Amino acid sequence: MRVNEKIWGVPLASQATQSEENLVLNQLLSDPAYGKVLEFYRRQHQTYQDQLHQSLSKMDLEQLGRLCHKIKGSAGAYGFTAEMQAADQVTFSIKTNAGETKIRRAVQELSWQIQASQKTLDQALEGV
Numbered sequence: 001m002r003v004n005e006k007i008w009g010v011p012l013a014s015q016a017t018q019s020e021e022n023l024v025l026n027q028l029l030s031d032p033a034y035g036k037v038l039e040f041y042r043r044q045h046q047t048y049q050d051q052l053h054q055s056l057s058k059m060d061l062e063q064l065g066r067l068c069h070k071i072k073g074s075a076g077a078y079g080f081t082a083e084m085q086a087a088d089q090v091t092f093s094i095k096t097n098a099g100e101t102k103i104r105r106a107v108q109e110l111s112w113q114i115q116a117s118q119k120t121l122d123q124a125l126e127g128v
Helices: 017-029 032-058 061-077 081-095 100-125
Strands: none
Touching (some): 017 032, 017 100, 032 061, 061 081, 061 100, 081 100
C-alpha cells in the first residue's frame, strides 16, 4: 500500500480504473485521426509536470488551481479517470485552504497519476 493511498480518508484512484482507461484509449486508437491527438496529449504531459512543479515551488495556488482545472478536463476527455480525480483533489485542497502539506501531497499524487497516464499512452502509441 502506498503512503499516499488516501488523503483525508478519501481513497485515491485505484488500479481498477486502468481497464476503463485502456477501453477509452483502444476506442480512440481505432480511429486514425485520434492518433495525432493522443500524440499531442502525450507531449502535453511533460509540460503539465513542469508547470505543476513550478507552481508548487512558488506556492502559486492560483496558477496551480488553473492548471489542475485544465488537467482535470483533458484527463477526463481522454478517459484518464485516476488523473482526473487526482487533479480534482488538488483543486479541492486549494479551495478548502487545506494547508501546504496536504496540497503538496495532493500534487505528488497527481504527478504520479500523470506519470502512470504517460506510461499508458506510451504503450498505446507504440504501434501507431
